[in-house]
Amino acid sequence: MSKKSAFLFFLILLLNSTLPAAEKKLTVVTTLFPLYDFARNIGQDKVAVTLLLPPGIEAHSYEPSAGDVLKVSGAEIFIYTSKLMEPWAEKFVRGVDSNKLLVVEAGEYFTAKDPHTWLDFSKALAMVNRIRDAFIAKDVANKFFYLATAKQYNKMLTDLDAEYQKTLVGCQNKVLIHGGHFAFGYLAQRYRLRYIAAYKGFSPEAEPTPRNLAELVDTIKQYKVKYIFYEELISPRVAEVLAQETGAQLLKLSAAHNLTRKELDRGVSFIEIMKANLENLKKGLLCQ
Numbered sequence: 583m584s585k586k587s588a589f590l591f592f593l594i595l596l597l598n599s600t601l602p603a604a605e606k607k608l609t610v611v612t613t614l615f616p617l618y619d620f621a622r623n624i625g626q627d628k629v630a631v632t633l634l635l636p637p638g639i640e641a642h643s644y645e646p647s648a649g650d651v652l653k654v655s656g657a658e659i660f661i662y663t664s665k666l667m668e669p670w671a672e673k674f675v676r677g678v679d680s681n682k683l684l685v686v687e688a689g690e691y692f693t694a695k696d697p698h699t700w701l702d703f704s705k706a707l708a709m710v711n712r713i714r715d716a717f718i719a720k721d722v723a724n725k726f727f728y729l730a731t732a733k734q735y736n737k738m739l740t741d742l743d744a745e746y747q748k749t750l751v752g753c754q755n756k757v758l759i760h761g762g763h764f765a766f767g768y769l770a771q772r773y774r775l776r777y778i779a780a781y782k783g784f785s786p787e788a789e790p791t792p793r794n795l796a797e798l799v800d801t802i803k804q805y806k807v808k809y810i811f812y813e814e815l816i817s818p819r820v821a822e823v824l825a826q827e828t829g830a831q832l833l834k835l836s837a838a839h840n841l842t843r844k845e846l847d848r849g850v851s852f853i854e855i856m857k858a859n860l861e862n863l864k865k866g867l868l869c870q
């Protein structure tokens with residue numbers, strides 16, 4: 583051994599014996615933004631969470647790439663919403679070559695047709711608990727940490743739910759007209775609003791027909807609706823047409839499937855988005 587390599591050898595020995603081993607983080611990949619935000623709130627510094635969907639991508643029409651398979655191969659936990667929301671997920675995980683991967687279908691107990699389970703905050707809470715349990719299963723050493731952070735997050739969701747209840751009970755207008763796809767059915771049901779979406783399906787793939795739009799214009803006029811809501815990440819063209827035809831104004835209502843690059847960089851949270859939605863609902867439905 584040369585002098586130089588002997589020196590390096592001892593340096594490495596010294597470093598290994600004096601530095602604590604870097605704490606190994608649990609590696610988690612999630613599909614949609616709500617799951618990503620729940621996971622990072624529960625995991626905090628114990629967990630490295632990756633959002634699979636690229637920023638700004640519409641979630642319902644997403645198709646995973648070969649790179650996505652690689653990303654998940656290196657992870658310990660893969661979290662998706664449900665077979666309804668990510669119909670590609672089951673086949674996708676079969677293609678992942680890993681014997682350590684725990685697959686979590688966070689919304690699997692909600693078997694209705696509507697995949698937007700995170701927009702009913704009681705269902706969101708159940709999803710948080712499933713994520714918590716998966717973290718504990720893979721990293722039992724931090725069990726009490728995950729129990730505490732999940733409890734904290736559950737409290738934020740129940741507070742949010744109470745704020746929605748309190749605000750939306752006092753609205754003059756109970757008809758929520760949405761120039762987007764049918765994403766807010768659970769939310770409307772929970773707070774006793776009548777929900778009418780321009781797109782007939784649970785995904786934005788099938789655009790409304792001219793006849794659908796003409797009917798909706800009549801409904802808007804009939805209920806004297808002053809504000810129409812548009813959704814995130816898809817073109818608000820349908821909502822704009824409705825507004826032009828009726829003189830109504832536009833307000834944003836984000837279902838938070840995914841975020842833009844800018845929003846992600848700003849660190850926007852699920853709770854923040856839902857609070858902004860409530861502000862717009864309050865304005866648009868004329869709540870006290």
Ligand SMILES: [Zn+2]
Nearest residue numbers: 642765784785
């Ligand atoms: Zn959707």
